[in-house]
Amino acid sequence: xxxxxxxxxxxxxxxxxxxxxxxxxxxxxxxxxxxxxxxxxxxxxxxxxxxxxxxxxxxxxxxxxxxxxxxxxxxxxxxxxxxxxxxxxxxxxxxxxxxxxxxxxxxxxxxxxxxxxxxxxxxxxxxxxxxxxxxxxxxxxxxxxxxxxxxxxxxxxxxxxxxxxxxxxxxxxxxxxxxxxxxxxxxxxxxxxxxxxxxxxxxxxxxxxxxxxxxxxxxxxxxxxxxxxxxxxxxxxxxxxxxxxxxxxxxxxxxxxxxxxxxxxxxxxxxxxxxxxxxxxxxxxxxxxxxxxxxxxxxxxxxxxxxxxxxxxxxxxxxxxxxxxxxxxxxxxxxxxxxxxx
Amino acid sequence: xxxxxxxxxxxxxxxxxxxxxxxxxxxxxxxxxxxxxxxxxxxxxxxxxxxxxxxxxxxxxxxxxxxxxxxxxxxxxxxxxxxxxxxxxxxxxxxxxxxxxxxxxxxxxxxxxxxxxxxxxxxxxxxxxxxxxxxxxxxxxxxxxxxxxxxxxxxxxxxxxxxxxxxxxxxxxxxxxxxxxxxxxxxxxxxxxxxxxxxxxxxxxxxxxxxxxxxxxxxxxxxxxxxxxxxxxxxxxxxxxxxxxxxxxxxxxxxxxxxxxxxxxxxxxxxxxxxxxxxxxxxxxxxxx
Amino acid sequence: xxxxxxxxxxxxxxxxxxxxxxxxxxxxxxxxxxxxxxxxxxxxxxxxxxxxxxxxxxxxxxxxxxxxxxxxxxxxxxxxxxxxxxxxxxxxxxxxxxxxxxxxxxxxxxxxxxxxxxxxxxxxxxxxxxxxxxxxxxxxxxxxxxxxxxxxxxxxxxxxxxxxxxxxxxxxxxxxxxxxxxxxxxxxxxxxxxxxxxxxxxxxxxxxxxxxxxxxxxxxxxxxxxxxxxxxxxxxxxxxxxxxxxxxxxx
Numbered sequence: 001x002x003x004x005x006x007x008x009x010x011x012x013x014x015x016x017x018x019x020x021x022x023x024x025x026x027x028x029x030x031x032x033x034x035x036x037x038x039x040x041x042x043x044x045x046x047x048x049x050x051x052x053x054x055x056x057x058x059x060x061x062x063x064x065x066x067x068x069x070x071x072x073x074x075x076x077x078x079x080x081x082x083x084x085x086x087x088x089x090x091x092x093x094x095x096x097x098x099x100x101x102x103x104x105x106x107x108x109x110x111x112x113x114x115x116x117x118x119x120x121x122x123x124x125x126x127x128x129x130x131x132x133x134x135x136x137x138x139x140x141x142x143x144x145x146x147x148x149x150x151x152x153x154x155x156x157x158x159x160x161x162x163x164x165x166x167x168x169x170x171x172x173x174x175x176x177x178x179x180x181x182x183x184x185x186x187x188x189x190x191x192x193x194x195x196x197x198x199x200x201x202x203x204x205x206x207x208x209x210x211x212x213x214x215x216x217x218x219x220x221x222x223x224x225x226x227x228x229x230x231x232x233x234x235x236x237x238x239x240x241x242x243x244x245x246x247x248x249x250x251x252x253x254x255x256x257x258x259x260x261x262x263x264x265x266x267x268x269x270x271x272x273x274x275x276x277x278x279x280x281x282x283x284x285x286x287x288x289x290x291x292x293x294x295x296x297x298x299x300x301x302x303x304x305x306x307x308x309x310x311x312x313x314x315x316x317x318x319x320x321x322x323x324x325x326x327x328x329x330x331x332x333x334x335x336x337x338x339x340x341x342x
Numbered sequence: 343x344x345x346x347x348x349x350x351x352x353x354x355x356x357x358x359x360x361x362x363x364x365x366x367x368x369x370x371x372x373x374x375x376x377x378x379x380x381x382x383x384x385x386x387x388x389x390x391x392x393x394x395x396x397x398x399x400x401x402x403x404x405x406x407x408x409x410x411x412x413x414x415x416x417x418x419x420x421x422x423x424x425x426x427x428x429x430x431x432x433x434x435x436x437x438x439x440x441x442x443x444x445x446x447x448x449x450x451x452x453x454x455x456x457x458x459x460x461x462x463x464x465x466x467x468x469x470x471x472x473x474x475x476x477x478x479x480x481x482x483x484x485x486x487x488x489x490x491x492x493x494x495x496x497x498x499x500x501x502x503x504x505x506x507x508x509x510x511x512x513x514x515x516x517x518x519x520x521x522x523x524x525x526x527x528x529x530x531x532x533x534x535x536x537x538x539x540x541x542x543x544x545x546x547x548x549x550x551x552x553x554x555x556x557x558x559x560x561x562x563x564x565x566x567x568x569x570x571x572x573x574x575x576x577x578x579x580x581x582x583x584x585x586x587x588x589x590x591x592x593x594x595x596x597x598x599x600x601x602x603x604x605x606x607x608x609x610x611x612x613x614x615x616x617x618x619x620x621x622x623x624x625x626x627x628x629x630x631x
Numbered sequence: 632x633x634x635x636x637x638x639x640x641x642x643x644x645x646x647x648x649x650x651x652x653x654x655x656x657x658x659x660x661x662x663x664x665x666x667x668x669x670x671x672x673x674x675x676x677x678x679x680x681x682x683x684x685x686x687x688x689x690x691x692x693x694x695x696x697x698x699x700x701x702x703x704x705x706x707x708x709x710x711x712x713x714x715x716x717x718x719x720x721x722x723x724x725x726x727x728x729x730x731x732x733x734x735x736x737x738x739x740x741x742x743x744x745x746x747x748x749x750x751x752x753x754x755x756x757x758x759x760x761x762x763x764x765x766x767x768x769x770x771x772x773x774x775x776x777x778x779x780x781x782x783x784x785x786x787x788x789x790x791x792x793x794x795x796x797x798x799x800x801x802x803x804x805x806x807x808x809x810x811x812x813x814x815x816x817x818x819x820x821x822x823x824x825x826x827x828x829x830x831x832x833x834x835x836x837x838x839x840x841x842x843x844x845x846x847x848x849x850x851x852x853x854x855x856x857x858x859x860x861x862x863x864x865x866x867x868x869x870x871x872x873x874x875x876x877x878x879x880x881x882x
Contacts, residue, residue: 003760003769004753010728010773011750011759065435113614117621119434120377124573125617127566132610139603193736194745196725200733203722210682210720211734211795212708213742221743251562255442262439296450302443306436307428 015191024270025180032172039168045276046175047236052260052272053179053186054229059258060266061190062222063202064114067123067254068130071110072103072227074248075133076234079103081150081244082143090156092239096178099235100228107227111220127251134249149245153238164240171240178236182229186269189225198222199267259302265314347478349599350592355484357591358491359553361584363546363564364571365498366539368583371572372515373532374430379441381543381568382561383448388414388544389556390456393463403466407548414544419537426536427529445561453558460557463548487549494542498580511535570613574624582625589624633660634696635829636681636712636799641690643676643853650676651687652854658799658831665832665840668850669873674833675717677850678803681831682714683707694799709738713797717804717833719788723777727768727787730776732759734794758794766790767816782813789820799829806839837874841865849873 031042051073058064079099082088089095113125137144145151157163164170189195201208201215209215238244247253256279263282264275282301286294305313367381388410395406421444429437465483472481502508514521514528522528547556554564567590575586590609597608616624636658643651650673658664668674679685681692683704692700699707722730732749735758736742750756763769766786771779776787789805806817821843824830834840840847840861847864849856857867864870 003764004757007728007732007760007763007772008750008753008756011732011756012748013773015748015750059435065438067438113618116618120371120569120573121617121621123377123434123438124566124569125614127569128610128614128617131566132607132614135604135607135610139607188748189745191748192745193733193742193747193749196729196733196749197737197742199725200722200730203724204720206684207716207720207722207791209704210708210714210716211791212705212737213733214703214705218743221745251565255446258439258442290454293450293454295446296454299443299446299448299450302439303425303447306432306440306443307425310436 039172043168043172043175043240045280046179047233048260049273049276050179051230051233052257052276054226055257055261056266056272057226058223062198062219065119065122066126068126069230069257070249070253071130071133072107072230073234075103075106076100076231077238077244077248078144080235080238081153084153084155085150092155092158096232096235100232103231104224104228108224111223114223115216115219130249137246147246149243153242155239175236262305262310344477349595352484353592353595355487356595357588359487359546359550360567360571360591361587362491362494362542364568365580365583366543367568368572369535369539376430377434377437379438379565380444382564383445384414384418384540385543385547386560387417389547389551392548393461396463407545410548411541411545415537415541418540422533422536448561449558458558460555463551483552495584574616576623576625585625635660637693639691642688643680644688650853654855656848658829661826661829663830663843663845665834665844665847666850667834667840667847672850673853674850678801678833708795711798713792713795714801715788715792715803715805717807719784721776721784721787725776726773728772730791731762731794734791735759738795762790762794782809785809785817801831803833804835
């Protein structure tokens, strides 16, 4: 093998599919058949996973810390709700895309504010935008239904063929399909030169500019895309639950999202998916211990994660899966490598 | 005309309160470049301590205020020494996660101990009601807040400008590395200032129960306000945050009075516009380098 | 004789402090030009203005006759002005392969490509392989940069700048901090740069300057003290005074 093809081979090291990934997705699909009475909670996890994947794109890859990612989730949720309620776009898949685009427009418009300044300014601006939208939704309660939310949303069958059933089966497989398609897209993107340039920007913006990367343009692009993803997640929320209320914008939602991603690990796309499962399990466990005060334990988890160190934690967590994968694959195929965040 | 003056008065009181609540955060951000989203939790702690002392144990209000300060400062120094100091060198993301975690814990803990409803501190009769000055309604309680917070602000300014500690603190905020080169014990200066800032927040929390409302969600509800004060005001001096507090207080009161339907809309818009216009804050250098 | 890089009356102030004073430099095409000066002379500030990290208060910067004063950093790179940093500015989590791959992709205009995977373009791969080989990085191409020994990181720092195929290259103390044993590699690489690349070397090490440069500008307190061929500068009493003064302080 000459040096050039060697380089090509190694450059695609992470981009190639590993056995472990196929196993992961088959396992997720299998859940749809193994637990037919848990569709609602599983759908909830898929939505959260998509939402977390969206945050991963900006936080894990581009290093943008956001405290207001719920803004896009909320816009997607209300857009989907309004489209269905007023019969503007009846077909769910189409409505989903329209809702995602609505969030995307907001993402693009606000990206210019977010790329300016340092972490703190970004925190403030993202948080401010989410709060602003919440205030707006409250103010225009004639449109949004105020604190009661949108009432009486009725979803039409998916692609005109598959109706949403009361057990949530259709909703689950629908959400899974959407998640998988968007995952494929994200996976493609993060392994492209564009995706790599985001990691470069996160690592060292000064050097990134010094090799000719248009830093701002790249950040705007990924922020806009992440907004689209979050909007889709929000739209899925409305479509599968037939509710959209003010709390879609809530700070807690943005903060929980960070926890989801942090539990799962940032910068390798599966973090959001794994984190969503673990987060809901944790929530379940804590709610049974102290129904009202589970937030305390969530807070404790955050504190402990940070004190122990996120990277160390993920090394422990991925130790067993990686061991198995190595056994199965028989070579140094490491499926899950969260990137360091520093 | 008089309603304008009354609103202005209320706004000033509100703004000064915000300043006392938030100025500790300016130091945390300016000196250690540490994003402490849990700052409101210290304020809440002070507020609840004061409430328990006054309502349940019958302490006089003015005797309970210093204790609100002391207890929050004590919690502050314990947490700083035990936890915070390990995180100064970490990424902002870690700091954000950690302090959100602390905030959630404090919210749930206070909810568990004291219940989730809003609490009121029994005020002495002398502080209730209002009187008229040339037709302008002056609330006694708000007047007291202006007096106390005004004195505190002047005191702070004097300490910073005139004392040895003040000059050390200013040097440390200006350039921590150079300061430690000059033999200033930066971690010590910081620990002390952090505790003091928490104490002020605690005092502010006790004073604000009447005006802002005190319930377990206080740290989350007012987090953005504290952050606004610091980011808009900058952290190179206390004048910046002070002016930012006044601006925010007056703006918020006026916004709620004249365009009640727009609610908090005014404030958030103002903040975003200012941060776009001057990413480093209205008054001086950036808070986070 | 064509001028590759030129500054006209460059002026930069921090607060009240003038760190660049009315600086007019002309660097000829293909030159090996060195910019020297004692500590605090403002050499790095000049570099930062040339590359666009800092904006001058007044004055112009011309690259091959075209005004680039108002261009952002990345556009100057695409116009053929590239640099290395005095303190390594690398991507700790990325491998040398990825680091160089990015620089090559950006230059060839594939940087914004979000669909094709990294490593699927043979022209890019070929160039990466070439650079990795030239800079002795082939054996560590899959190691995270943060784990590399300092000498290798220094080589990578230069390789990244070269990957942009600059016509004008600014080297900011390329051998700074490199242990003696690895110094040779760096110097050999710097010495073997093709002659059509114009090099501006900012350096402290006088041996390196006098063995490498064919023209030297001396910067003192942000202003140009003198300029000329090495022999002339070495004899200049003013330069001697400046450097002797500094030597005395350093000792």
